[in-house]
Amino acid sequence: MKFTRNALFISLLTMTAMSANAQDLRIGLQSDADVLDPDQSRSFVGRIVYASLCDKLVDITPDLDITPQLASSWSWSADGKALTFKLREDVVFHDGTPFNAEAVARNLARSQMLPESRRKSEVSSIEDTTVLGEYEIRLNLKQPDSTLLAQFADRSGMMISPDAADAAGKDFGLKPVCSGAFEFVERIAQDRIVLKKFDNYWNKDAIHFDSVTFLPIPDNTVRLANLLSGDIDILDRLAATDLNQAEASDAVEVVRAVSLGWRGMTMNIGNGERSNTPWGNDKRVRQALSYSIDRNVLNNVVFNGAFAAGNQPFPPNSPWYDKESPIPERDIAKAKALLTEAGYPDGLELEISVPNTNVPTQVTQVIQSMAKEVGINIKLVTKEFATLLADDSVGNYQASQLGWSGRVDPDGNIHQFVTTGGGINDSVYSNAKVDELLNAARRSADQEERKINYDAATKIILDELPIIFLYHQSWIWGLSPKLKGFKSYPDGMIRLEDVSYAQ
Amino acid sequence: MLNFVLRRLVIAIPTIILISIFVFTLQKLLPGDPVLAMAGEERDPQVLEYLREKYRLNDPIPIQYLNWIGNALRGDLGISLRTNQPVLDLILEKLPVTFQLAVMAMIIALLIGIPAGILSAVKKGTFIDYCANAIALSGLSIPNFWLGIMLILLISVKWQLLPASGFVSIFEDPLRSMSVMIMPAFVLGTALAATLMRHTRSAMLDVLKSDYVRTARAKGLQERTVILKHAFRNAATPIVTLTALLFGELIAGAVLTEQIFTIPGFGKLIVDAVFNRDYAVVQGVVLVTAVGFILMNLIADVAYVLLNPKLRNLA
Numbered sequence: 169m170k171f172t173r174n175a176l177f178i179s180l181l182t183m184t185a186m187s188a189n190a191q192d193l194r195i196g197l198q199s200d201a202d203v204l205d206p207d208q209s210r211s212f213v214g215r216i217v218y219a220s221l222c223d224k225l226v227d228i229t230p231d232l233d234i235t236p237q238l239a240s241s242w243s244w245s246a247d248g249k250a251l252t253f254k255l256r257e258d259v260v261f262h263d264g265t266p267f268n269a270e271a272v273a274r275n276l277a278r279s280q281m282l283p284e285s286r287r288k289s290e291v292s293s294i295e296d297t298t299v300l301g302e303y304e305i306r307l308n309l310k311q312p313d314s315t316l317l318a319q320f321a322d323r324s325g326m327m328i329s330p331d332a333a334d335a336a337g338k339d340f341g342l343k344p345v346c347s348g349a350f351e352f353v354e355r356i357a358q359d360r361i362v363l364k365k366f367d368n369y370w371n372k373d374a375i376h377f378d379s380v381t382f383l384p385i386p387d388n389t390v391r392l393a394n395l396l397s398g399d400i401d402i403l404d405r406l407a408a409t410d411l412n413q414a415e416a417s418d419a420v421e422v423v424r425a426v427s428l429g430w431r432g433m434t435m436n437i438g439n440g441e442r443s444n445t446p447w448g449n450d451k452r453v454r455q456a457l458s459y460s461i462d463r464n465v466l467n468n469v470v471f472n473g474a475f476a477a478g479n480q481p482f483p484p485n486s487p488w489y490d491k492e493s494p495i496p497e498r499d500i501a502k503a504k505a506l507l508t509e510a511g512y513p514d515g516l517e518l519e520i521s522v523p524n525t526n527v528p529t530q531v532t533q534v535i536q537s538m539a540k541e542v543g544i545n546i547k548l549v550t551k552e553f554a555t556l557l558a559d560d561s562v563g564n565y566q567a568s569q570l571g572w573s574g575r576v577d578p579d580g581n582i583h584q585f586v587t588t589g590g591g592i593n594d595s596v597y598s599n600a601k602v603d604e605l606l607n608a609a610r611r612s613a614d615q616e617e618r619k620i621n622y623d624a625a626t627k628i629i630l631d632e633l634p635i636i637f638l639y640h641q642s643w644i645w646g647l648s649p650k651l652k653g654f655k656s657y658p659d660g661m662i663r664l665e666d667v668s669y670a671q
Numbered sequence: 672m673l674n675f676v677l678r679r680l681v682i683a684i685p686t687i688i689l690i691s692i693f694v695f696t697l698q699k700l701l702p703g704d705p706v707l708a709m710a711g712e713e714r715d716p717q718v719l720e721y722l723r724e725k726y727r728l729n730d731p732i733p734i735q736y737l738n739w740i741g742n743a744l745r746g747d748l749g750i751s752l753r754t755n756q757p758v759l760d761l762i763l764e765k766l767p768v769t770f771q772l773a774v775m776a777m778i779i780a781l782l783i784g785i786p787a788g789i790l791s792a793v794k795k796g797t798f799i800d801y802c803a804n805a806i807a808l809s810g811l812s813i814p815n816f817w818l819g820i821m822l823i824l825l826i827s828v829k830w831q832l833l834p835a836s837g838f839v840s841i842f843e844d845p846l847r848s849m850s851v852m853i854m855p856a857f858v859l860g861t862a863l864a865a866t867l868m869r870h871t872r873s874a875m876l877d878v879l880k881s882d883y884v885r886t887a888r889a890k891g892l893q894e895r896t897v898i899l900k901h902a903f904r905n906a907a908t909p910i911v912t913l914t915a916l917l918f919g920e921l922i923a924g925a926v927l928t929e930q931i932f933t934i935p936g937f938g939k940l941i942v943d944a945v946f947n948r949d950y951a952v953v954q955g956v957v958l959v960t961a962v963g964f965i966l967m968n969l970i971a972d973v974a975y976v977l978l979n980p981k982l983r984n985l986a
Contacts, residue, residue: 200943203755210710284722289715341755357754357761358943359838359935385836385933389820393835397827554703554948561707561714591714 428574440563515543779860788871915971
């Protein structure tokens with residue numbers, strides 16, 4: 169009897185101790201995620217949630233090398249038309265279904281076949297798959313596609329439980345079942361997404377939290393206030409304008425990484441009637457605009473110097489950046505000379521479409537005042553974002569200030585923007601040589617050969633300027649000082665392996 | 672009385688139909704393609720076309736409307752284009768949140784507005800009156816978002832007394848729920864308190880001049896009884912109507928307040944839905960709001976009748 173009572177007492181004690189140690193990590197996100205189905209998902213914040221929820225076949229290092237995750241190794245065939253993965257053998261999905269080659273095959277088929285799938289274009293080069301063994305699978309490609317492996321470091325490579333997916337169909341996103349470090353508990357739209365530690369996670373020793381709560385807090389000031397008051401532990405995307413305040417505070421530790429993406433101005437070169445202007449017809453005018461801009465000053469004025477000035481689809485610290493085409497110095501004389509040469513010695517007007525939020529407006533205003541000095545009068549047309557997208561795609565613009573969140577493989581940052589008929593080629597720019605170079609780079613598995621092709625294409629693009637690249641955003645995270653082990657990645661994800669509260 | 676209520680309900684039906692048509696057409700006039708907004712960065716033409724077909728966005732607008740209203744009558748408001756959740760579930764999830772905010776704000780508004788209004792009417796022309804008026808004026812003119820941010824910076828960040836934002840249901844953790852909601856409710860309530868105070872003051876001033884108040888005083892009644900029992904009771908009728916009408920303003924104010932304090936309520940639901948061109952959600956929310964507003968007015972009318980016996984014959 170006494171023994172039972174003692175046992176009860178001890179177990180009660182342990183329970184209290186455990187609950188006292190139950191550690192919940194709270195992450196403040198800039199916006200709410202969309203549907204939580206890797207095949208249907210399209211928002212950046214959604215990917216931050218997946219980083220804890222869904223493991224991928226491969227991952228990236230902070231230096232953009234591809235590293236194993238669910239796949240332990242991979243190899244390309246000599247002709248580049250087959251990619252073989254060997255898989256980890258100790259992985260189960262959150263519902264207990266074992267992870268194996270069969271599961272990978274079913275996942276890839278879903279990415280290709282689900283009518284709502286947003287991943288179709290990413291995996292379109294896969295002809296079919298061959299299961300070689302319990303933990304080995306070969307992907308047979310229609311043509312060589314060197315971009316494919318990097319796709320598996322993002323949503324296309326996220327493996328979901330195939331049984332759960334079949335049962336739920338397109339409603340899978342309401343209760344996602346993956347194999348990541350944390351499993352789904354609940355979601356209250358616009359309020360929170362709660363995940364709890366997955367006990368059978370293959371890498372569970374690296375995980376030091378019992379649960380993670382994601383809280384969408386769109387207002388930058390309020391999100392920072394939450395971090396300062398200790399209501400959240402990690403803040404996604406600190407505003408560059410708040411950087412000084414955050415760095416001065418003891419309650420915040422700031423971590424940064426230059427992103428994979430770019431911001432720039434798309435010039436309407438061939439998209440409908442509105443492309444028929446000097447801006448669409450004469451590259452010298454576009455070059456003059458580019459020379460009128462001091463990209464470093466732009467970065468300092470609008471972003472406190474926290475971002476990276478840029479002139480290419482890849483940031484200057486990227487291995488894909490063409491070092492032979494450095495960021496041009498501002499050159500008013502040259503800009504004026506180009507305008508005169510093009511027949512506009514007295515300058516001319518340009519209308520730029522801008523999303524109606526602070527940062528893009530400020531950026532364009534700075535450009536406006538710089539361009540004025542060479543005789544280019546810029547008129548800002550602010551549009552609500554959805555309207556801007558729609559107008560750009562049908563050609564209702566002269567120039568448009570937009571950007572791209574960036575992809576691991578260089579192809580994702582440039583191919584669809586400037587190749588003939590590319591999915592996001594709103595400029596409707598077309599140059600056979602660029603097409604040829606970028607398509608060759610897509611097929612080649614030899615990194616050096618790819619680099620030569622990208623460099624050559626970049627030189628043409630910088631000469632013809634269908635897009636005037638301006639800067640590269642930095643990811644800026646605010647962390648509670650009690651956290652340790654956080655590593656920044658250029659893809660902006662929050663990876664929780666080895667992150668813990670300092671003892 | 673029942674007759675009166677039924678009659679009012681029948682009159683409400685065409686109003687609701689008109690509102691539903693209005694909202695439906697209005698948002699179709701919004702520039703921007705919902706499918707493009709849904710597609711995000713990846714824009715696969717095949718997927719875009721599939722989505723257009725699926726959500727029947729290629730149909731003529733009148734057909735789209737009939738489809739929607741037909742389903743709505745059967746209790747199906749469609750699914751969110753963004754998160755795939757049923758719109759009705761979203762609304763039912765958000766409604767209690769905004770309701771709690773609105774009720775708390777209203778209580779704060781009444782607690783401040785009515786006593787201040789009575790006091791400044793009774794002490795008309797004195798320092799107290801001027802003070803109350805000055806406070807009321809600032810309550811009306813200080814923007815919600817500014818007051819909200821200032822409170823967050825002062826109370827949450829500097830003093831660390833209350834959580835900065837978020838929401839906890841009152842059924843889950845009443846204490847935490849109150850501590851999270853008190854700041855937004857205060858921000859929302861102060862603007863209303865000012866309106867209430869101004870109206871209470873003028874209604875009281877009217878009544879205080881009337882003969883029966885003078886008679887009551889002449890009878891030697893205590894001043895307290897004269898003001899609360901005789902004067903305020905009669906001044907209360909227009910205030911009740913006003914309070915009901917203010918509920919509309921509350922919902923409108925909640926849109927901004929919820930945005931600042933990141934409260935996952937009705938207002939935030941609709942703002943995010945408009946930006947994401949999540950048509951099904953916008954329509955559902957506006958329809959439910961319209962119905963709610965009409966019901967509030969009905970309740971006000973009933974209360975009016977109950978408070979003012981003269982109107983009972985009319986009813």
